[in-house]
Amino acid sequence: xxxxxxxxxxxSMVGGAMFGTQALAxxxxxxxxxxxxxxxxxxxxxxxxxxxxxxxxxxxxxxIGGEPVEVIVRDHGNEPQRGIECYSKLxxxxxFVFDTLSTPVSLAVLPRAREDGRILMQSLVGRGDAVDGTxxxxxxxxxxxxxxxxxxxxxxxxxxxxxxxxxVKVGFVYFDYPFGQEPIEILETLSEKEGFELELxxxxxxxxxxxxxxxxxxxxxxxxxxxxxxxxxxxVASKExxxxxxxxxxxxxxxxxxxxDIANIGTDAAKGIKRGTNVVGGQDVAxxxxxxxxxxxxxxxxxxxEKTQDVFYNTGLAMYSIMFEAxxxxxxxxxxxxxxxxxxxxxxxxxxxxxxxxxxxxxxxxEDHGGGGQTRIEMWDGEAWVPQTEWISEYGDVVxxxxxxxxxxxxx
Amino acid sequence: MFYRLxxxxxxxxxxxxxxxxxxxxRNLAVFIFLIxxxxxxxxxxxxxxxxxxxxxxxxxxxxxxxxxxGWAGQLHLGYAAVMAVGAYSAIHAARFGxxxxxxxxxxxxxxxxxxxxxxxxxxxxxGLYLALTTLAxxxxxxxxxxxxxxxxxxxxxxxxxxTLAFLGQxxxxxxxxxxxxxxxxxLVTIFMLNLKRTGLGRALVAVREKDFAAAILGxxxxxxxxxxxxxxxxxxxxxxxxxxxxxxxxxxxxxxxVTVSIQVLAMVIVGGLGSVIGSYFGVALILLxxxxxxxxxxxxxxxxxxxxxxxTLAHIPNAVYGALIVIILLIEPLGLGKLYGNIRxxxxxxxxxxxxx
Numbered sequence: 189x190x191x192x193x194x195x196x197x198x199x200s201m202v203g204g205a206m207f208g209t210q211a212l213a214x215x216x217x218x219x220x221x222x223x224x225x226x227x228x229x230x231x232x233x234x235x236x237x238x239x240x241x242x243x244x245x246x247x248x249x250x251x252i253g254g255e256p257v258e259v260i261v262r263d264h265g266n267e268p269q270r271g272i273e274c275y276s277k278l279x280x281x282x283x284f285v286f287d288t289l290s291t292p293v294s295l296a297v298l299p300r301a302r303e304d305g306r307i308l309m310q311s312l313v314g315r316g317d318a319v320d321g322t323x324x325x326x327x328x329x330x331x332x333x334x335x336x337x338x339x340x341x342x343x344x345x346x347x348x349x350x351x352x353x354x355x356v357k358v359g360f361v362y363f364d365y366p367f368g369q370e371p372i373e374i375l376e377t378l379s380e381k382e383g384f385e386l387e388l389x390x391x392x393x394x395x396x397x398x399x400x401x402x403x404x405x406x407x408x409x410x411x412x413x414x415x416x417x418x419x420x421x422x423x424v425a426s427k428e429x430x431x432x433x434x435x436x437x438x439x440x441x442x443x444x445x446x447x448x449d450i451a452n453i454g455t456d457a458a459k460g461i462k463r464g465t466n467v468v469g470g471q472d473v474a475x476x477x478x479x480x481x482x483x484x485x486x487x488x489x490x491x492x493x494e495k496t497q498d499v500f501y502n503t504g505l506a507m508y509s510i511m512f513e514a515x516x517x518x519x520x521x522x523x524x525x526x527x528x529x530x531x532x533x534x535x536x537x538x539x540x541x542x543x544x545x546x547x548x549x550x551x552x553x554x555e556d557h558g559g560g561g562q563t564r565i566e567m568w569d570g571e572a573w574v575p576q577t578e579w580i581s582e583y584g585d586v587v588x589x590x591x592x593x594x595x596x597x598x599x600x
Numbered sequence: 601m602f603y604r605l606x607x608x609x610x611x612x613x614x615x616x617x618x619x620x621x622x623x624x625x626r627n628l629a630v631f632i633f634l635i636x637x638x639x640x641x642x643x644x645x646x647x648x649x650x651x652x653x654x655x656x657x658x659x660x661x662x663x664x665x666x667x668x669x670g671w672a673g674q675l676h677l678g679y680a681a682v683m684a685v686g687a688y689s690a691i692h693a694a695r696f697g698x699x700x701x702x703x704x705x706x707x708x709x710x711x712x713x714x715x716x717x718x719x720x721x722x723x724x725x726x727g728l729y730l731a732l733t734t735l736a737x738x739x740x741x742x743x744x745x746x747x748x749x750x751x752x753x754x755x756x757x758x759x760x761x762x763t764l765a766f767l768g769q770x771x772x773x774x775x776x777x778x779x780x781x782x783x784x785x786x787l788v789t790i791f792m793l794n795l796k797r798t799g800l801g802r803a804l805v806a807v808r809e810k811d812f813a814a815a816i817l818g819x820x821x822x823x824x825x826x827x828x829x830x831x832x833x834x835x836x837x838x839x840x841x842x843x844x845x846x847x848x849x850x851x852x853x854x855x856x857x858v859t860v861s862i863q864v865l866a867m868v869i870v871g872g873l874g875s876v877i878g879s880y881f882g883v884a885l886i887l888l889x890x891x892x893x894x895x896x897x898x899x900x901x902x903x904x905x906x907x908x909x910x911x912t913l914a915h916i917p918n919a920v921y922g923a924l925i926v927i928i929l930l931i932e933p934l935g936l937g938k939l940y941g942n943i944r945x946x947x948x949x950x951x952x953x954x955x956x957x
Contacts, residue, residue, distance in 0.1 A: 224914035263914030
């Protein structure tokens with residue numbers, strides 16, 4: 189009898205332990221299928237580190253609705269086939285929020301995500317027209333599209349010239365493939381509308397030879413040069429600009445320009461260089477400081493601290509703050525557990541959210557999945573990034589015309 | 601013992617020209633075919649959908665490249681471009697309302713025509729020069745795709761593929777896609793197995809070994825080179841179209857970039873030039889092993905509770921995978937197909953391997 193009670197006690201303990209583990213909440217997971225080994229490595233390590241750090245911070249504060257959060261980072265090497273593999277594998281494990289940070293992979297995963305009803309976050313990559321929520325129901329490119337960014341750059345130039353662009357010449361230097369070609373249509377439309385002269389300067393990939401381009405720029409003398417290039421190409425461009433005595437102030441880069449590029453150009457030589465951005469650069473950000481004191485000061489960071497001194501780290505913090513905030517909204521709206529539909533509702537109830545001053549405020553609606561597309565122009569003063577404008581989002585009608593035209597083509 | 605014969609000895613021409621000269625080989629092929637047929641019922645959908653399906657389609661494509669590189673001996677570095685031609689023309693045809701059966705054939709034929717243009721280069725130059733010429737063709741194709749929205753489909757150059765349908769039946773399930781890929785791969789495999797024992801196959805081999813020696817023997821190398829390019833391009837075109845229709849669901853230039861061309865060539869070389877079974881192994885190694893090793897490394901590091909930086913974690917599989925290719929080619933320069941052949945030949949007469957094989 190004694191033995192039996194003993195056995196029963198053990199049994200109930202085991203049962204209790206099992207029940208206990210079951211009662212432990214299932215974490216809210218985000219599938220981070222990134223290219224950590226090939227083409228996007230100029231940004232992915234920083235963004236992935238930010239995602240992991242932020243998840244740790246959220247968990248330290250008690251998770252979301254009492255449930256822990258988890259980011260699952262996997263490498264897809266920028267190969268669509270492996271991206272799909274990562275997506276299929278994780279979505280069978282119950283993940284329904286994905287981010288790929290790679291245009292080819294995002295394109296490849298998109299039809300499946302729409303078919304399966306999974307959320308595809310694609311800030312800063314993938315098709316720009318996916319901001320049209322009426323067509324791309326499950327896709328959320330929160331942040332500016334390249335179209336919106338280019339339009340905001342023009343709005344900034346207009347501010348500089350007191351609202352009159354009629355005798356202004358703008359050059360557009362771009363990688364001659366879809367990433368760089370995308371803003372051309374917007375720039376041409378705006379050039380007609382505002383009356384500025386537009387000169388196009390295609391740069392062949394990988395952008396290591398730009399001698400011809402910049403001597404042409406010197407001859408044409410544009411007042412500003414909007415630049416759609418990445419990584420090392422910025423360094424090559426700055427060298428060529430120095431050689432041709434073109435002042436750095438003319439250079440307005442797409443958001444893909446970071447501290448590593450500045451260091452490679454030389455912090456002094458880069459003085460005056462400008463970039464469009466949707467996040468606040470630098471370390472003077474509330475969320476950033478919190479991560480430093482809570483994690484890195486205690487040796488809990490998810491990677492080397494040098495990687496955090498980079499605007500792409502801030503970009504990562506912005507992207508994942510949005511994803512976690514949407515999860516909080518989802519719990520608030522429809523309670524636990526978070527489902528794809530409730531998460532979608534959570535995303536679409538983001539209003540003026542700026543992650544405590546980390547980024548341009550975003551407002552996501554069922555129609556606009558981009559969150560408003562605000563950016564600002566910042567200038568490197570030799571030590572830090574100095575904002576040149578407020579958060580702006582201009583020429584919305586022109587941008588949305590292009591978006592609608594393009595998304596209509598997808599529906600066909 | 602395993603093959604129940606003591607070597608292969610032909611007593612007449614009929615036995616010499618059989619596809620499978622050893623009954624055990626035929627039985628193995630039938631067995632694998634049956635497993636392939638039953639796969640949707642025995643393999644979990646994740647593996648069916650993200651491993652088996654791309655593996656079969658890429659195998660069909662690699663077999664096509666093997667025809668021109670392994671059999672006819674013409675180095676080809678623009679194979680992905682030819683696949684792109686097929687994919688884009690088939691999808692445009694399907695979007696235009698042409699039934700998929702014909703759209704695929706249109707894709708194949710367009711590829712054939714464009715691919716044969718490569719052959720004209722092959723008539724003038726050989727070896728490394730041909731490799732560079734075909735590479736140039738690849739770059740031309742990349743340029744055309746990224747600069748003509750009418751072909752590539754506008755925003756970020758992606759073109760959605762309409763729902764695949766055969767004989768008026770829409771195909772939307774994983775199982776359906778798998779059978780389409782399986783059917784195409786089986787078709788190409790049967791063609792390639794038969795190629796060995798036809799005059800065409802022998803002519804191609806003659807051209808590969810020495811084209812002017814072949815000419816002296818009365819083999820028109822001009823004709824056979826063009827034929828090899830046209831046939832392999834047809835296979836490439838249909839494979840490319842099926843890849844998009846059953847796996848990617850939309851076509852984008854990155855799916856057919858120069859890196860993909862090099863990957864297909866690597867599949868053929870690691871698998872074994874001129875080897876059908878080798879193509880299967882080669883594709884598995886180049887296409888699937890990176891993902892599998894990645895998963896393995898992640899599982900092991902999690903199992904051991906190691907806190908490895910995500911970036912390091914992503915690079916370990918690449919190192920393992922690279923080492924694997926080098927080791928395989930060191931052990932057997934003729935590729936995985938030959939490695940399999942060695943094992944088969946050993947077992948053929950085992951345990952009496954002191955006798956003549």
